[in-house]
Amino acid sequence: MRDMKRLLRKGVENIHPYIPGKPLEEVQAELGLSEVIKMASNENPLGPSPKAVAAMERELKNIHRYPEGPCTVLRNHLSERLGIRENMVTLSNGSDNCALLVGNAFINEGDEILMAYPTFLVYETIARIMGGRPVSIKLRDHIHDLHNMLGAINEKTKLVFVCNPHNPTGTIVGRRELDEFVKGLPEHAVLVLDEAYGDFVSAEDYPDGLDYVKQGRNVVVLRTFSKLYGLAGIRVGYALGSEEFIAAINRVREPFPVSRAAQVGAVAALGDEEFRDRVVQNNEEGKAYLYEEFEKLKISYISSYTNFILADFAIDSRELFESLLRQGIIIRPGYVWNYPTFARVTIGTMDQNRKFIKALTKVLGKDPA
Numbered sequence: 562m563r564d565m566k567r568l569l570r571k572g573v574e575n576i577h578p579y580i581p582g583k584p585l586e587e588v589q590a591e592l593g594l595s596e597v598i599k600m601a602s603n604e605n606p607l608g609p610s611p612k613a614v615a616a617m618e619r620e621l622k623n624i625h626r627y628p629e630g631p632c633t634v635l636r637n638h639l640s641e642r643l644g645i646r647e648n649m650v651t652l653s654n655g656s657d658n659c660a661l662l663v664g665n666a667f668i669n670e671g672d673e674i675l676m677a678y679p680t681f682l683v684y685e686t687i688a689r690i691m692g693g694r695p696v697s698i699k700l701r702d703h704i705h706d707l708h709n710m711l712g713a714i715n716e717k718t719k720l721v722f723v724c725n726p727h728n729p730t731g732t733i734v735g736r737r738e739l740d741e742f743v744k745g746l747p748e749h750a751v752l753v754l755d756e757a758y759g760d761f762v763s764a765e766d767y768p769d770g771l772d773y774v775k776q777g778r779n780v781v782v783l784r785t786f787s788k789l790y791g792l793a794g795i796r797v798g799y800a801l802g803s804e805e806f807i808a809a810i811n812r813v814r815e816p817f818p819v820s821r822a823a824q825v826g827a828v829a830a831l832g833d834e835e836f837r838d839r840v841v842q843n844n845e846e847g848k849a850y851l852y853e854e855f856e857k858l859k860i861s862y863i864s865s866y867t868n869f870i871l872a873d874f875a876i877d878s879r880e881l882f883e884s885l886l887r888q889g890i891i892i893r894p895g896y897v898w899n900y901p902t903f904a905r906v907t908i909g910t911m912d913q914n915r916k917f918i919k920a921l922t923k924v925l926g927k928d929p930a
């Protein structure tokens with residue numbers, strides 16, 4: 562018998578593979594349904610930015626050539642928009658990969674990696690791949706408990722992951738709390754601020770992670786084209802940080818992480834303001850509708866700053882997942898985060914939201930008929 566424990570890098574055995582939202586195509590084939598609505602992975606219900614699609618189509622004739630590794634054009638656009646120098650941003654194939662690169666560059670075996678519990682599952686995996694020790698601090702009222710997190714920092718702490726707004730709860734930490742946390746961060750630790758959903762937040766109190774980068778703090782900000790811009794399938798995201806931090810990340814980056822299509826698509830999407838406005842408007846409208854319907858159904862939900870809502874459906878989340886699936890609706894059951902009666906629902910188009918509520922009403926046996 563092969564001794565896998567001996568063959569594998571230490572810690573790899575303890576990693577649970579990431580379980581993604583159930584793919585739409587799979588459900589369609591399994592159940593023979595003509596229409597399946599996926600509200601499980603916080604994808605953009607309006608599709609990709611049309612300008613991005615056009616740009617990517619035009620680029621296809623060039624794909625026999627390697628992409629440009631440093632993504633110069635896209636980096637220029639970003640640095641200009643954000644008011645930072647070009648060497649304070651680096652791109653990769655999704656912000657998940659940027660988080661991994663941060664882990665590759667910073668985590669030594671035995672380092673403690675601080676994060677919330679529950680939180681985005683990728684952070685724990687990254688810590689374990691690098692032989693780090695994940696340390697989890699429970700959320701308080703579904704919000705990062707920054708006070709306790711700061712208290713848990715010690716000599717061994719290397720990275721702190723804070724997801725703001727937070728997946729899966731949809732909550733934010735406010736500017737005052739985060740300012741205080743950043744000020745209290747010792748020099749040997751780095752805050753990784755995952756702002757995948759930052760584009761959806763309009764709250765005055767929401768702290769822009771870029772401010773910390775501009776102040777020269779030990780902060781790396783992660784952002785993505787997957788959500789607001791609707792480019793999840795082409796994989797492009799970026800990290801912002803001091804020149805030193807970005808140079809460190811670039812050392813461990815592969816040579817050509819972002820495809821040609823992704824680079825031109827992202828540039829075009831940045832210029833597609835009309836699309837972004839439409840996405841935000843659809844999201845706000847859908848959120849208000851779902852809140853209202855949840856209230857009618859006496860479902861308690863967590864107020865969300867994102868394009869998804871975590872709600873307590875008061876039944877076993879696997880059961881809810883299976884029942885909705887049979888009606889062609891995919892949601893994310895909460896048991897994976899130890900929220901056994903909760904589920905996370907991505908806000909869809911208004912048509913999808915209405916179909917979801919109709920199916921939900923039936924599943925919960927609250928059909929007025």
Ligand SMILES: *Cc1c(COP(=O)(O)O)cnc(C)c1O
Nearest residue numbers: 655656657681728757785787798
């Ligand atoms: C969706 C999401 C991302 C984005 O990942 P990509 O790799 O850029 O597609 C990052 N962090 C969180 C918390 C997310 O939910």
